[in-house]
Amino acid sequence: MEKVSVFGAGSWGTALSYVLAQNGHDLLVWTHRAEQAIEINQHSNENYLKGIRLPDGLKATSDLPEAVGHARIYVLAVPTKAIREVCVKIKENMVEPALFVHVSKGIEPDSLKRISEMIREEIPAQWIEDVVVLSGPSHAEEVVLEHPTTVTAACENTKSAERVQDLFMNHYFRVYTNKDVIGVEIGGALKNIIALAVGITDGLGYGDNAKAALMTRGLAEIARLGVKMGATPLTFSGLTGVGDLIVTCTSPHSRNWRAGNMLGKGKSLDDVLQEMGMVVEGIRTTKAAYQLAEAYNVPMPITATLYAVLFEGVSTTEAVDKLMGRMKKNEMEDLIDLL
16 A cells, blocks of 8 residues: 555546555645545535545545655646646645656647656656556446456656556556656647647548548647657557547547537637637647747648637638648658657
């Protein structure tokens, strides 16, 4: 049994807390809302996981110093935009080094930092045992139903990755390890962009041909940028590459697919965000990926086209026409670039 504190009580933070509690760990979940902590302590979190009874061992608090003092393993399950703020608050209350596990999927615009880099910037090195990324094709709604799920724990230090593997793994939640932190973080973040694009084409009524094209060419974009940033090409054929891409682009559980679908049906971005009521990571990540493509001089036409829709007022139908009308090229060029 390990002592674990989970920071963030959205759907994914709650689902992972469900797994940890079932695995018998001494668990405390932090939420910034006192009323949500009370509800979780009454075994439910209806706004995020409707109809699910949470395990007795899943306890919550809205007192951040209490959560920091409870454990030396911290699972960060807050949106990308809140990572720095939460890390600063954690740092102010730490008295011993801790193992940080982050489960969010995004890139910070402008700084172009991955989440593990953001954590290391905000938490002094002497307070960090290690940083491990937990990522993969995993809908919270299915995890709490105990449907078979597989994810990856990524860290350059194999022992740290294996510690997280042991922490979460059980009969329905299988965890692999990987040393390619860059590839796992890039794959997990950028697949949300492609899911937004797929949602748009589904909303426009274009069907499976368009979906297959976007997913395939989208994976090529993700791998192209990831390898330029130092990732291992094979990572993108694994759980945090093609696996995460499939689950996020093909399911109504996906916030990014749902947001894109509403955009494709003609709703404005402001209306979509208001109706969703939850963070849609792909929107913010589109801006960051667009900036990364420019910084690394990597062609990313799907990302650039989605950026134009989200931030430059280009219509969804015009965006599709723009993508289809690009200059002809050889499909294998991307594969050659990765070798």
